[in-house]
Amino acid sequence: MDITVDEMKKSIKRMYERLDEVSPVDFDCGKLCGEVCCVYDADETHTEELVLYLLPGEELMYEDSDEFELYYMDSSEIKYPPSWKDNIFLVKCKNPPKCDRSIRPIQCRTFPLVPHLNKNGEFHLVLDETEFPYVCPIIRDHIKLNDDFIIITFEIWKRLISNPLVYDLVDMDSKERDKRTSNYKIVI
């Protein structure tokens, strides 16, 4: 039975609310780095543009927002798994590092942890310095993440990868990570 748009929106909202209960650390880590993970693009000396890719259904959260620009690309334009046949939605924050935090994407909420499937298909969350073009002090300085953040992020990503599209994307990214580096840390 296909999930309705309304059910999909409710499901994403529940995940956002669950992730709102936790944060990576108990202090404002943005003070360590000038919130580089939000403002990296604002420095025009960088040639690499970072974009926020949305997971299936997340685009429904941005339809009425003035703080984000919602747009899409054809799946053939970017390197995505072949199972993604529809448009891929992305958002741009209009005024980073400020945004409507109640609807910031999963990618921001679970950062700096990233989902990873190992060669046996086992699911983990990892810290990978090679994932982003900037330095995150939490990763660099081995700052301990809150246990509840790790556990809830794991729970949410496990739920997300039950969607075959998300599974395929995480699987593709994991295979690329394993080709690129072995120097990432498995957190859980």
Ligand code: SF4
């Ligand atoms: S998550 Fe990392 S890069 Fe982002 S604000 Fe915190 S310390 Fe900086």
Ligand code: SF4
């Ligand atoms: S959505 Fe918000 S938290 Fe995420 S990068 Fe943009 S400004 Fe930062």
